[in-house]
Amino acid sequence: MDKLSSKNYLADGQTDSATDVSIILPIHNEAENINLLYQETKDVLNALGESYEIICVEDGSQDSSLEILKKLSSFDTSLKVIVFKHNFGQTAALSAGISAAQGAVIIPMDADGQNDPRDIPHFLEKIAAGASVVSGWRKHRRDKLFSRVIPSKIANWLIGFITGVKIHDYGCTMKAYRREIIQGVSLYGEMHRFIAAYAAWHGGRVEEIVVNHRPRGSGQTHYGISRTFKVLLDLVVIIFLSKYINRPMHFFGGIGFISFFLGLAAGTASVALKLFHIRDLVATPLPTFSALLLIVGIQLIVLGIIAEMIMRVYYEAQDKKPYQIKAKINF
Known part of the structure; x- marks a missing residue:
């Protein structure tokens, strides 16, 4: 060649x-x-x-x-x-x-x-x-x-x-x-x-x-x-x-907001069913789903905020390698 x-x-x-x-x-x-x-x-x-x-x-x-x-x-x-x-x-x-x-x-x-x-x-x-x-x-x-x-x-x-x-x-x-x-x-x-x-x-x-x-x-x-x-x-x-x-909040916060609003929707639906005498709160799983989705949504949004803080520390931290060198030869 x-x-x-x-x-x-x-x-x-x-x-x-x-x-x-x-x-x-x-x-x-x-x-x-x-x-x-x-x-x-x-x-x-x-x-x-x-x-x-x-x-x-x-x-x-x-x-x-x-x-x-x-x-x-x-x-x-x-x-x-x-x-x-x-x-x-x-x-x-x-x-x-x-x-x-x-x-x-x-x-x-x-x-x-x-x-x-x-x-x-x-x-x-x-x-x-x-x-x-x-x-x-x-x-x-x-x-x-x-x-x-x-x-x-x-x-x-x-x-x-x-x-x-x-x-x-x-x-x-x-x-x-x-x-x-x-x-x-x-x-x-x-x-x-x-x-x-x-x-x-x-x-x-x-x-x-x-x-x-x-x-x-x-x-x-x-x-x-x-x-x-x-x-x-x-x-x-x-x-x-x-x-x-560079934008972890977009990931965690995006999923968090989806979960949060689904929780609100489930909670609103369960209250509407009760007010219109269609179904009692204890007769539908919607209140449970609402609470779960609201909690998960809030947790993900908070996680996104923490990830944003960690990301900034990551970029400002010292350059560390994932290994330790014992010796070098011919360098």
Whole structure:
């Protein structure tokens, strides 16, 4: 592949980045896979002729992953290592790597060997052609059907339906982001999956490519069907944060007013039934519904006021990260 100018990776108004490509590898108990993945990634990046860095975030592994990374980084300064104090999870590891990345293009990958580094040039071609985010699609997945593939398909359909951003595989870690799109985005829970939707909501161009999904090299997967439910819960949060973070009163207050006025309507109806001798108050559930809806409405309006106060504190608070770094290597 011909060398791609890093200027193609930058948005208008952005200054040139010192590094063209940053590869992010969250690592947790992947000692048996690190050496092969490292060599494969190096071979691909060297062939591209781009300047690059490989950032490994060691996420509290219990095996020899850290020792292997220390050895590799001792003779390769392009390999940078962030060491967490203990296990914080994949999203925190990706967030730490993204925050430290210097590349104009940031490409996270799984460290289990299932993502193929030979797909990296295809991502860069799409970015150079103007895409803000390029999402990998594991069209032919090498995972268990009932515990991973089917739940993933259901989750992807729901996410696409709710967000309005139709891509096939939100769960694929291997994506490419322009630096200005992803840096500064706070990631919690499983929210790294929704960056493509976030970018589309803010006018970014999202594209998708089919990637080679390989069988896991060694070790066991850290994820199961329970992760699908966590992703869906995070989806509710990300929609709220994207649309109502600056105006929580519109969300809680809007629902609160609807509940309050329904309560008034139910109360008025129950009184009217009594006055016209149609039905006694004790003979209809309307008074109960009225009291319940009025109370819920008032509570939601008050919650909206509290959320407005918290939102202002949130914007004025210090910039805190959802992780703690024990050490950095080659930074």
